[in-house]
Amino acid sequence: xxxxxxxxxxxxxxxxxxxxxxxxxxxxxxxxxxxxxxxxxxxxxxxxxxxxxxxxxxxxxxxxxxxxxxxxxxxxxxxxxxxxxxxxxxxxxxxxxxxxxxxxxxxxxxxxxxxxxxxxxxxxxxxxxxxxxxxxxxxxxxxxxxxxxxxxxxxxxxxxxxxxxxxxxxxxxxxxxxxxxxxxxxxxxxxxxxxxxxxxxxxxxxxxxxxxxxxxxxxxxxxxxxxxxxxxxxxxxxxxxxxxxxxxxx
Amino acid sequence: xxxxxxxxxxxxxxxxxxxxxxxxxxxxxxxxxxxxxxxxxxxxxxxxxxxxxxxxxxxxxxxxxxxxxxxxxxxxxxxxxxxxxxxxxxxxxxxxxxxxxxxxxxxxxxxxxxxxxxxxxxxxxxxxxxxxxxxxxxxxxxxxxxxxxxxxxxxxxxxxxxxxxxxxxxxxxxxxxxxxxxxxxxxxxxxxxxxxxxxxxxxxxxxxxxxxxxxxxxxxxxxxxxxxxxxxxxxxxxxxxxxxxxxxxxxxxxxxxxxxxxxxxxxxxxxxxxxxxxxxxxxxxxxxxxxxxxxxxxxxxxxxxxxxxxxxxxxxxxxxxxxxxxxxxxxxxxxxx
Numbered sequence: 001x002x003x004x005x006x007x008x009x010x011x012x013x014x015x016x017x018x019x020x021x022x023x024x025x026x027x028x029x030x031x032x033x034x035x036x037x038x039x040x041x042x043x044x045x046x047x048x049x050x051x052x053x054x055x056x057x058x059x060x061x062x063x064x065x066x067x068x069x070x071x072x073x074x075x076x077x078x079x080x081x082x083x084x085x086x087x088x089x090x091x092x093x094x095x096x097x098x099x100x101x102x103x104x105x106x107x108x109x110x111x112x113x114x115x116x117x118x119x120x121x122x123x124x125x126x127x128x129x130x131x132x133x134x135x136x137x138x139x140x141x142x143x144x145x146x147x148x149x150x151x152x153x154x155x156x157x158x159x160x161x162x163x164x165x166x167x168x169x170x171x172x173x174x175x176x177x178x179x180x181x182x183x184x185x186x187x188x189x190x191x192x193x194x195x196x197x198x199x200x201x202x203x204x205x206x207x208x209x210x211x212x213x214x215x216x217x218x219x220x221x222x223x224x225x226x227x228x229x230x231x232x233x234x235x236x237x238x239x240x241x242x243x244x245x246x247x248x249x250x
Numbered sequence: 251x252x253x254x255x256x257x258x259x260x261x262x263x264x265x266x267x268x269x270x271x272x273x274x275x276x277x278x279x280x281x282x283x284x285x286x287x288x289x290x291x292x293x294x295x296x297x298x299x300x301x302x303x304x305x306x307x308x309x310x311x312x313x314x315x316x317x318x319x320x321x322x323x324x325x326x327x328x329x330x331x332x333x334x335x336x337x338x339x340x341x342x343x344x345x346x347x348x349x350x351x352x353x354x355x356x357x358x359x360x361x362x363x364x365x366x367x368x369x370x371x372x373x374x375x376x377x378x379x380x381x382x383x384x385x386x387x388x389x390x391x392x393x394x395x396x397x398x399x400x401x402x403x404x405x406x407x408x409x410x411x412x413x414x415x416x417x418x419x420x421x422x423x424x425x426x427x428x429x430x431x432x433x434x435x436x437x438x439x440x441x442x443x444x445x446x447x448x449x450x451x452x453x454x455x456x457x458x459x460x461x462x463x464x465x466x467x468x469x470x471x472x473x474x475x476x477x478x479x480x481x482x483x484x485x486x487x488x489x490x491x492x493x494x495x496x497x498x499x500x501x502x503x504x505x506x507x508x509x510x511x512x513x514x515x516x517x518x519x520x521x522x523x524x525x526x527x528x529x530x531x532x533x534x535x536x537x538x539x540x541x542x543x544x545x546x547x548x549x550x551x552x553x554x555x556x557x558x559x560x561x562x563x564x565x566x567x568x569x570x571x572x573x574x575x576x577x578x579x580x581x582x583x584x585x586x587x
Binding site for chain 2: 012044045046047048050060061064065066067068069070071072074077078079080081082083084085086088089106107109110
């Protein structure tokens with residue numbers, strides 16, 4: 001196998017296609033995760049993927065690794081249980097913003113506090129996609145969704161602020177910035193302690209379409225124009241992506 | 251083995267250690283907290299105080315999948331929180347033990363007087379059909395013995411097993427020999443890290459998802475039921491005391507309340523289920539000897555339905571509510587009604 005396709009060994013190719021809609025950004029993140037696994041040569045018998053519920057939750061089943069598809073919002077405590085039980089396993093959580101920040105928000109808060117040595121990759125599409133397109137904890141202010149027909153009255157959760165005073169890893173990236181996304185995943189996986197990557201992925205069918213985007217490519221181009229890379233900053237502005245500076249060095 | 255003065259909750263912790271417990275996660279709640287207090291001092295048991303009961307049960311599921319014998323302990327409010335993940339553990343076939351030291355409900359109730367209000371919740375608390383094995387001892391030694399049985403049953407059935415207790419039994423101090431001669435069932439499923447298995451709450455066959463295969467789903471549920479029945483056969487626990495005098499009445503009770511029932515053993519025959527679910531079938535043979543069957547519970551009638559379902563006959567029900575077991579009150583009800 002050539003180097004470009006070696007990442008495929010981490011996938012159950014016979015299960016493809018994924019259940020995701022055409023134009024969904026989750027596949028980009030899934031591929032990039034596998035590329036990061038490949039680059040780090042993670043052993044297939046020592047790596048476990050845990051996911052929650054939602055579109056992103058279906059990722060776990062596509063990894064050719066031992067994987068656990070848990071209840072809604074409970075991926076982090078299950079992953080922590082696995083890590084406490086067997087410290088030698090690489091434990092990676094792959095789930096969405098509704099799952100990790102909404103229903104499972106409490107667990108995230110405490111995993112940060114405990115600084116459990118696991119990696120959490122959040123497919124942040126700003127919407128509850130699988131259920132049709134309801135407002136999520138990181139949907140921007142004034143955005144129309146099925147449950148906020150007059151625009152989201154609330155402001156999105158400032159996820160990075162949870163990490164500020166803990167020696168954990170936080171990065172934000174998008175499905176447009178492919179090499180940056182891979183860099184974030186690689187650094188997160190290498191980090192000794194709790195690491196969290198908020199990967200913005202586009203949902204055209206139940207989100208972008210209603211906001212006036214014609215196709216998911218337009219959403220990608222929005223990521224390109226809106227977000228500037230600012231790695232190792234003390235704080236990321238709303239229109240910045242990057243790895244947050246942490247006090248510990250991995 | 252020397253005798254020891256042990257509290258019920260301490261006996262649970264010691265038995266868990268004897269049964270090979272390696273991981274415990276829990277959240278503080280009266281009257282179950284002494285269990286986690288005991289666990290943190292045990293060298294070979296990794297103990298975590300999690301942020302809530304939901305995290306506790308999920309950490310236990312993770313640890314069990316990763317190869318460790320695992321358990322959690324809680325009371326009614328925490329048990330309610332755990333329900334969704336108990337369903338998940340049944341679907342993923344994860345062996346684990348959940349101790350529920352019952353207190354008065356609903357909600358915060360009368361903190362923290364004992365009750366028996368979580369009996370039905372044990373089998374119907376989570377959505378969908380699942381078939382847990384449930385034990386309910388009534389003394390400190392029995393808590394020790396049936397905690398070990400719970401761990402064995404969990405491994406044999408590859409599913410969560412519930413050990414019920416209540417504020418009285420768990421906070422009771424009794425002198426016991428903390429030893430029970432039996433074989434300890436080892437872990438049977440290889441731990442996580444094998445390479446390509448998928449554990450999911452979706453309907454499945456092995457590692458393959460079968461979310462719209464009706465026949466497969468029916469087989470899956472039938473296999474859960476069969477597993478429970480097969481395991482239960484090896485754990486047929488009940489107590490039946492025939493009356494020394496002629497009597498036409500069988501008095502059924504369990505847990506803390508059955509301790510009070512012993513005072514009436516000269517006037518009534520006594521029956522006490524220890525394996526609550528699936529219900530012990532022996533009651534079918536015992537019941538026809540008695541004209542009158544009366545049942546006492548510390549709730550408004552939960553297990554009485556199970557007894558009526560098995561016997562196909564009416565059972566007189568006596569609720570003992572509010573966490574008070576008063577012999578004079580019970581005597582009055584039993585002899586005057």
